[in-house]
Amino acid sequence: MYILFGGDFTRATLVQWVLDEGKIEYELRKIDIINGEHRSAEFLAINPAGLVPVLMTPEGDALYEVAALMLYLAERHQLTQLAPASTDPDRGHFLSAIFHIAGDIQSEMKRFHFPHRFSLRSEDNAGIQDLAKSLVLSRLSVMNTRLAQRGPYVLGTRFSLADFYLCFWVAYLDRKAVCVQLPAIAKLYDLVRARPTATPYLEETERMADTYAEMMKQNPSGVIS
Numbered sequence: 001m002y003i004l005f006g007g008d009f010t011r012a013t014l015v016q017w018v019l020d021e022g023k024i025e026y027e028l029r030k031i032d033i034i035n036g037e038h039r040s041a042e043f044l045a046i047n048p049a050g051l052v053p054v055l056m057t058p059e060g061d062a063l064y065e066v067a068a069l070m071l072y073l074a075e076r077h078q079l080t081q082l083a084p085a086s087t088d089p090d091r092g093h094f095l096s097a098i099f100h101i102a103g104d105i106q107s108e109m110k111r112f113h114f115p116h117r118f119s120l121r122s123e124d125n126a127g128i129q130d131l132a133k134s135l136v137l138s139r140l141s142v143m144n145t146r147l148a149q150r151g152p153y154v155l156g157t158r159f160s161l162a163d164f165y166l167c168f169w170v171a172y173l174d175r176k177a178v179c180v181q182l183p184a185i186a187k188l189y190d191l192v193r194a195r196p197t198a199t200p201y202l203e204e205t206e207r208m209a210d211t212y213a214e215m216m217k218q219n220p221s222g223v224i225s
């Protein structure tokens with residue numbers, strides 16, 4: 001059986017959703033990142049990078065990187081409704097979207113949530129966060145134009161895990177502001193959030209995002225060191 005190391009305030013939600021979509025059996029082990037459990041000796045023995053999620057395969061391999069975990073599960077369990085197969089004509093657009101979200105959106109979200117790690121001066125934190133947010137917004141704006149021309153989903157009329165992946169990060173940014181500025185992203189968000197299997201996950205993500213934003217206000221020098 002798979003073991004997913006995840007928990008509150010983490011992107012492990014994305015992997016959990018794929019596991020549930022695929023009706024794949026797994027056990028969830030919650031790691032409390034707010035209280036530093038990801039830096040415990042036990043967890044570092046599983047992932048020396050000290051980051052979640054980690055997916056332990058039934059064979060005992062500890063895999064990491066959320067986009068890789070979603071693709072791995074979709075391919076291993078032939079979830080072609082979530083990830084087009086390698087011979088599918090939509091495969092190229094799908095991979096472009098996944099790698100773009102993983103490389104260019106997630107990296108800015110890291111700066112948005114952990115600005116204190118990108119400067120030695122605490123007075124820079126607010127500016128770093130603002131800059132990260134505006135960079136994500138400019139990337140989402142390009143996606144908004146594509147979705148307006150060729151949507152409503154990333155792959156046109158076909159839903160895929162790229163849509164859920166994108167909406168997860170919209171939920172963690174400032175979803176109301178994003179949706180007001182970017183109507184095609186707003187339409188996608190509503191469509192994905194209305195999917196019965198996605199609704200509870202996005203609702204929970206919205207709660208986590210609001211709580212984390214509040215914690216950031218209370219701890220301007222960093223929620224997690």
Ligand SMILES: N[C@@H](CCC(=O)N[C@@H](CS)C(=O)NCC(=O)O)C(=O)O
Binds near residue numbers: 009011064066067224
């Ligand atoms: N590139 C990794 C990043 C993983 C990551 O940063 N996970 C966050 C939770 S969503 C974490 O473990 N944060 C703890 C920290 O940065 O100290 C991925 O996409 O899976």
